[in-house]
Amino acid sequence: MTGNAAPFRALMEADGQSEAAIRAFEAAYAQLLSGETAMIGEETITPATDLPELDTIKTNEQPSAEEAAKLVDATVVIKLNGGLGTGMGLEKAKSLLPVRDGQTFLDLIARQILQLRQAHGDALRFLLMSSFATRDDTAAALQPYTDRLGTAETLQFIQSRIPKVDAATLAPAECPENADMAWCPPGHGDIYASLLGSGNLDRLLDEGVRYAFVSNSDNLGATLDLDLLHHFAQTGDAFLMEVTRRTAADRKGGHLAIDRQSGHLLLRESAQCEEADMPAFQDIDRHQYFNTNNLWLRLDLIKEALDAHGGLLPLPVIRNQKTLNPRDKSTPKVFQLEVAMGAAIGTLDKTSAIIVDRTRFAPVKTTEDLFALRSDAYILTEDERLELHPDRAGIPPNVVLDSAHYKLVDQLDQAIPHGVPSLREAQRLKVVGPVVFASGVTIQGEVTFQNAQAERATVPAGIYKDQIVDL
Numbered sequence: 001m002t003g004n005a006a007p008f009r010a011l012m013e014a015d016g017q018s019e020a021a022i023r024a025f026e027a028a029y030a031q032l033l034s035g036e037t038a039m040i041g042e043e044t045i046t047p048a049t050d051l052p053e054l055d056t057i058k059t060n061e062q063p064s065a066e067e068a069a070k071l072v073d074a075t076v077v078i079k080l081n082g083g084l085g086t087g088m089g090l091e092k093a094k095s096l097l098p099v100r101d102g103q104t105f106l107d108l109i110a111r112q113i114l115q116l117r118q119a120h121g122d123a124l125r126f127l128l129m130s131s132f133a134t135r136d137d138t139a140a141a142l143q144p145y146t147d148r149l150g151t152a153e154t155l156q157f158i159q160s161r162i163p164k165v166d167a168a169t170l171a172p173a174e175c176p177e178n179a180d181m182a183w184c185p186p187g188h189g190d191i192y193a194s195l196l197g198s199g200n201l202d203r204l205l206d207e208g209v210r211y212a213f214v215s216n217s218d219n220l221g222a223t224l225d226l227d228l229l230h231h232f233a234q235t236g237d238a239f240l241m242e243v244t245r246r247t248a249a250d251r252k253g254g255h256l257a258i259d260r261q262s263g264h265l266l267l268r269e270s271a272q273c274e275e276a277d278m279p280a281f282q283d284i285d286r287h288q289y290f291n292t293n294n295l296w297l298r299l300d301l302i303k304e305a306l307d308a309h310g311g312l313l314p315l316p317v318i319r320n321q322k323t324l325n326p327r328d329k330s331t332p333k334v335f336q337l338e339v340a341m342g343a344a345i346g347t348l349d350k351t352s353a354i355i356v357d358r359t360r361f362a363p364v365k366t367t368e369d370l371f372a373l374r375s376d377a378y379i380l381t382e383d384e385r386l387e388l389h390p391d392r393a394g395i396p397p398n399v400v401l402d403s404a405h406y407k408l409v410d411q412l413d414q415a416i417p418h419g420v421p422s423l424r425e426a427q428r429l430k431v432v433g434p435v436v437f438a439s440g441v442t443i444q445g446e447v448t449f450q451n452a453q454a455e456r457a458t459v460p461a462g463i464y465k466d467q468i469v470d471l
Helices: 006-014 018-035 056-059 065-073 105-120 134-141 145-150 188-197 200-206 226-235 275-281 301-308 341-346 367-373 409-415
Strands: 045-047 077-079 098-100 125-130 156-159 211-216 239-245 257-258 264-269 289-298 318-323 333-338 351-355 378-379 387-388 398-400 422-432 435-437 441-450 457-458 462-470
Touching: 018 188, 018 333, 056 351, 065 077, 065 105, 065 367, 077 105, 077 188, 098 105, 105 134, 125 134, 125 188, 125 367, 134 145, 134 156, 134 239, 156 188, 188 200, 188 301, 188 341, 200 301, 211 226, 226 239, 226 289, 226 351, 239 341, 239 422, 257 289, 264 341, 264 351, 289 301, 289 341, 367 398, 367 409, 367 462, 409 435
Parallel strands: 077 125, 077 211, 125 156, 239 351, 398 422, 422 441, 435 457, 441 462
Antiparallel strands: 045 257, 211 289, 239 289, 257 264, 318 333, 378 387
16 A cells, blocks of 8 residues: 555644644554554464452452552543544533433542542542543533532643545545544544643653553443552553453453463454454453453553654554545545554553453443443442442343434433333343333343334333233
C-alpha cells in the first residue's frame, strides 16, 4: 500500500491536535501502509493460567491506614467518558444516562469520588477523559458538584480525534457537507497520548502522583480499591489489568492470553481473530479470563515508555473498515484506525493481571445490559457502586431483547414504564415482539415472552418460571 502521512498531519495540526496525538496517528497509519495487521492467530498463543486473585490479596496484603493514606495521595482516578452511546440511540454522553432512581452514571461516579475523599482524604485526584462530543454536556452535568469536585475545566481532558482514511486512496476521507463526519475517535488506547498531549501526565508527576486507576464511565462496579492499589504499588509493575472469569455472555469480549514466543501476556480482541479461530476465541473454558478494562497504571513508568518511543506507545492497530457515514452504506468505504487501552499489557515491560469477581464489572454496552442493571439483579452499595446481588453468585442474568423493538433507549423505556421486572432469580429472559411489562413481574429460571402482533402486548403481574409465554 502507498500513501502519504503529510496531509493527515496538516489536518490534525489545523484541528489543534497535540503533537503526541499526531505521532500516535502517524504510527497507526504506518502500520496500515505496511500491511501489518493486529491479527493474533490461535497457534501463536496459549491460555493465561495461574493468575493471582483479589480475594487472596485482600487476606494477605492489606495496607495499614498510614500506607493507605500515602497511596491515595499519590493516585488519580480516571474515567473514560468519550462515548455517546449512539448504538442505543443516544446523542449525548452515555454517562448521562439515568441508571437508578433518576441518577445517571456521572451522578453516581461523582458520589463515589466524594465518598472516597471523605474516607481517605481530599487529596484523591479525579479526571474524566471526555471527547469533543461529550465535553459540553458533561460540563453542564458537573455543575452541581463543582464546589466539591472542581470545575469542569480542571476535571476534564479531551481525547484526540483522528481523520478517517479513504479505503480506496489512503488519503484523508472528505465529507464537505459534514466536516465532522470525516473524523473519528482513535479508541480508548488514545489515553496515553491524550494524557501526555494535554499536559496532565507531566502535571500529575510533578505533583507526586504515581498511580492511576482507569475504568469506563459505564462500569459502576469499578471504584478505587485500596487492596488492589497496595498490591499494584508492591509489584513495581507499569501496568496491571483486572480480569474476571468469562461466562456465556462474555464470549465476544477480548480475552487474556500468553504469547508463545515471548511468554508475555497479551490481549486479543474479537477484531484480532480470524474467522477460523473464532470457535477457540469463544471457548470460555479454554480462554477463561476477559479484560474488564479496569486498569492500573504506574505513571512514571508510562512516561518512560512514551519517551523511549518518541512520545507514543507502540500499540497494535485495529483497522476497522466502515462507511464514511455509518448510517448510509452507499457512502465511500473508510478505515478507522483504533487502538485498545488494554493492549499495553503486551507492549509495556513489567505488566501483570489479577482476577477479580463480577462485583467490579457491571458495564452497559446495550439496552440489554441497561435492562439488567436497572433490575434487582444488581444492588446499589453504600459506597455508590452497582454490583450483582449476592444471590447471583457472580453470574449476571442473560437478557436477550428483540433488536427490532428494543435496541434504542427510548424503545426500552416504553416497555418498562412501571419499572424493570425482578431478575434476581432469572437465568435468561428473552423478549420477542413489542411488549410492556406491568408492575409486579418476577422472572425465575429461563423465560421467553413472545408477541407476534404489531400492537404492544402487556405482560401481566405474576411469577414466571421456566416457560415460554405467548402474548
